[in-house]
Amino acid sequence: MDVLFMHGAGGWTDDQPMATELRALLDSNPLVNAAVQMPHFPDEDMSAAAWLKQLDRQLNFMGPDVVAVAHSFGASMALLRLADGWSGPRLSGLVLLAAPFWGSEGWQAEYALPAGFTPPDDLPLFLHHCRDDSTVPFDHLARFAPRMPHAVFRRHETGGHQFQDRMSAVSDDVAALIA
Template structure:
């Protein structure tokens, strides 16, 4: 993932889902030579003691400099919706998007997520 990130241009968008979002966040926090300005994280688990309590994956910062957008569905059957608030606490600059339905795979939400990507960049 680190090598792929170094190949993107600053104006590229990067989207990661679930565990991939966790890994992307960790790499961005470490810093990469070239990184995108905008990152969208879908259904990202929180691995802290308040979440799934797996220290090896828990995000401890620093908050990446990229504009981050967090998306989570209330009916996610894999990563509980409460993880959105836990992640938002660790990433206070991130834009938060709560979806009523779509499950863990964001079924039917591609247009809405694409709008977020192509619309006004996340704060």
């Protein structure tokens, strides 16, 4: 099974440790056979169109089933792709880390989910957020609850925006989707 790790805005370098740790944790699990891929998404063009185009390109190179792990702005783009119609490999699950809730408190509306959007009930969905995240406010996590009633919400006391010492919890959710 392929695991697609979508980094955050300008986070190609900053998110490398998260993807590397996830890869190592999954590799050390004897019940999991997964290839973690972290493609580079555009820094120069932060439009939803540019990111979704790159996401679609990446999905063309993946196996028949994929688990998407998406951080921050990457989580926003994964949700937008799901709302617009997921194409390519079957999405076996979605794990979102520090997902911003767009359309509230001055956050740009271009990235907001369509009104009334809810993920499919049969899609396993996990949202992780750390209370001490200084980039995406922790209260964004609760804003997703009405739109995602079947999702599992993971609240971490510490870990910041980069999930320091919290990737094992993320790995556990990914492993559960694969095993």
